[in-house]
Amino acid sequence: MRWRVHFSPRLRVLLLALLLLAVVAALYSRSRQSDPSIVLLLPNEAALDLPVTQAWLDAAREEGLSVMPMTDDAFLRYGGDRQRIAGVILPDTVHPQASEMLINQLHRHVEAGGHLFMVFDAALLDSQTGRYAADQSRLSGLAGVRYAMYAELKDRTMALGRVYGSRESEQLLALQPGKMDFQDSDRLPLGELTTYGYARLEHGHFRTGPPTGAQALLVSDSNDVLVSVHPHGQGSVLFANLPLGYLKTRTDSYLLHRLLGHFADAMLQQPRLLAAPDGIGGLVLNLHVDSNAAQTPLAMLEANGWFRRGPFSLHVTAGPDAEREGDGLGLGINDNPPMAAFLRRMVNAGHEVGNHGGWNHNLFGKQADESNRDRFEPLLALNQASIGTATGQVPRSYSAPMGNQPQWATEWLQREGFKGYYFTGDNGLGPTRSYQKGVRARRSDLWAFPVSSYHRVATFEELENAEPEVTPQDMTDYLRSLSRFVTDQHLVRLFYFHPPAAVQHLASIDALMAESSRLEQAGRFRWYTMEAMADFMSRREQVQWQPLPQASRTGGFSASSPAGLERLSWTVPAAGRGAPQVVQGNGSVRTAGDHWIVTAGTGQTLKVQWQIQ
Incomplete structure (x- = not known):
């Protein structure tokens, strides 16, 4: 029997308040020379339960940061002590109001040497009246940019526009290859930020004045500052x-994740928990097998030894039809012994065979929606049973036909114990906890695997109709760059294609395999399956880690997990630090450019220290 405990709203707020007080108490308990923590500043305890707050905390966790929520009152009582606060995050949406006391404290904190990441509408409104507190944002001086100039601009205070940046900004922010379009931007030499499936990506923002002492990293089409850094005091x-934060709840979270990483790594020099086993980056190569048009290309790839690499994730639509009932264009796995035998060989070779849903690929992709669950959900189960019978294993990874995934399909995946699914939102991220319609998906072992794309194109079949034009050579160069990027940044990303395209784009496929093999032989790159990465991410999510108190110029961190720490890795900036030493638990240390990589061995606890130079 399962017992479910229901809390009243008042009790829930009380519990949240106690949690935040415990966080503050933990910070206070550290010595005056403790290694600083990053705090997420919230207006009150109730804000902790808001979807955008959860989106910020999810993003910080997925980026491997040690971030603690803190209320304004606690921050004011705390005095903004830089000895115990490495950086302050003032988030959007959940923190629009702020008192003059808080504004003054933030100014003093930064002027005395603190670091602040402030976002969009944070602290714009007066805490008493709920109206604009000044002619412009009271934080304009900290930003080095005048913004939210309501008194001057009135209904022109905000605008909708595209995002542009230079090659230097792309490198400084470590933006993923393919995200910035430097070929067809209408603001050359600046590149335009892109995403999969949209001709133009536009975002709401405040009109700004020119930067004063700040460095603009990203700007709008009307030259409003969208991202900047400003030395202050x-x-x-x-x-x-x-x-x-709001954008993350609408499946557009790339910039949130990337700027969090930049703040922690480049500005705060903080350790981070990497989202790759052993800290070794790589790719999930996801093959979508839609119909019987894939059978001959798959046989050719197998004959050429292509499947001796990997492991890869093959997702299969198993029904006899592909467009309409009775067309006979599907794989018909139940009555196709050669294809069933091929799938068994793939499993025996270590590849993953997953569910490409829907039984009839195009019928499901074009017609399934929120209103016809009763008609289409049984087709997911049919596909699942067919693949399981053919391979002898229950599929645990999924990709939606044509990317069409109604909410009920996600609920079906959770109920059936799936671990990962191909996702067309949150373009450019690694495995992530997705949000739908502003709300975080129910907690489970299910991870979304966003597709990586070159500008607006994610796979070879889309080249023919791509606007602006994308050539096969563009894709070849992109795949080489993506392989190097995930290697250098210790990340895992997903790229997908359909087997018939492999025959038409062998040069691109061969270039990807050659580059990945070179990196793999150097011990710096790996292929991952969706299920294996999902298992790793779920285990990583259980890790609790925090900076250690400093003593005699010694820093470090401690970590623990009931699921074990083996193969979990941290990146530690080398500047100003001696080589990390494992002083408790099992682990190893290696260099990686201007960082150290600390990788845990077997055990549930780890303690690492280094000398501060």
């Missing part, structure tokens, strides 16, 4: 003039 400020 002895500290620094990262300003994002975009609703980053």
Whole structure:
């Protein structure tokens, strides 16, 4: 029997308040020389339960940051102590109001050497009246940019526009290859930020004045500052003039994740928990097998030894039809012994065979929606049973036909114990916890695997109709760059294609395989399956880690997990630090450019220290 406990709203707020007080108490308990923590500033305890707050905390966790929520009152009582706060995040949407006391404290904190990441509408309104508190944002001086100039601009205070940046900004922010379009941007030499499936990506933002002492990293088509860094006093400020947390709840979270990583790594020099086993980056190569048109290309790839690499994730639509009932264009796995035998060989070779849903690929992709669950959900089960019978294994990864995934399909995946699914939102991320219609998906072992794309194109079949034009050579160069990027950044990303395209684009496929093999032989790259990465991410999610108190110029961190720490890795900036030493538990240390990589061995606890130089 399962017992379910229901809390009243008043009791829920009380519990949240106790949690935040415990966080503050933990910070206070550290010595004056403790290694600083990053705090997410919230107006009150109730804000902790808001979807955008959860989106910020999810993003920080997925980026491997040690972030603690803190209320305004606690921050004011705390005095903004830089010895115990490495950086302050002032988020969008959930923190529009702020008192003059808080504004003054933020100014003093940065001027004395603190670091602030402030976002969009944070602290714009008066805490008493709920109206604009000044002619412009009271934080304009910290940003080095005048913004939210309501008194001057009135109904022109905000605008909708595209996002542009230079090659230097792309490199400084470590933006993923393919995200910035430097070929067809209408603001050359600046590149335009892109995403999969949209001709143009536009975001709401405040109109701004020109930067004063700040460095603009990303700007709008009307040259409003969208992202900037500003040295202020002895500290620094990262300003994002975009609703980053809100955008994550609408499946557009790339900039939130990337700017969090930049703030922690480049500005705060903080350790981060990597989202790759052993800290070794790589790719999930996801083959979508839609119909019987894939059978001959798959046989050719197998004959050429292509499947001796990997492991890869093959997702199969198993029904006899592909467009309409009775067309006979599907794989018909139940009555297709050669194809069933091929799938068994793939499983025996270590590849993953997953569910490409829907039984009839195009019928499901074009017609399934929120209104016809009773008609189409049984087709998911049919596909699942057919693949399971053919391979002898229950599929645990999924890709939606034509990317069409109604909410009930996600609920079906959760109920059936799936671990990962191909996702057309959150373009450019690794495995993530997705949000739908502003709300986080129910907690489970299910991870979304966003597709990576070159500008607006995610796979070879889309080249023919791509606007602006994308050539096969563009895709070849992109796949080489993506392989190097995930290797250098210790990330895992997903790329997908359909087997018939492999025959038509062998040069691109061969270039990907050659580059990945070169990196793999150097011990710096791996292929991952969707299920294996999902298992790793679920285990990583259980890790609790935090900076250690400093003593005699010694820093470090401690970590623990009931699921074990084996193969979990942290990246530690080398500047100003000696080589990390494992002083408790099992682990190893290696260099990677200007960082150290600390990888845990077997055990549930780990303690690492280094000398501060």
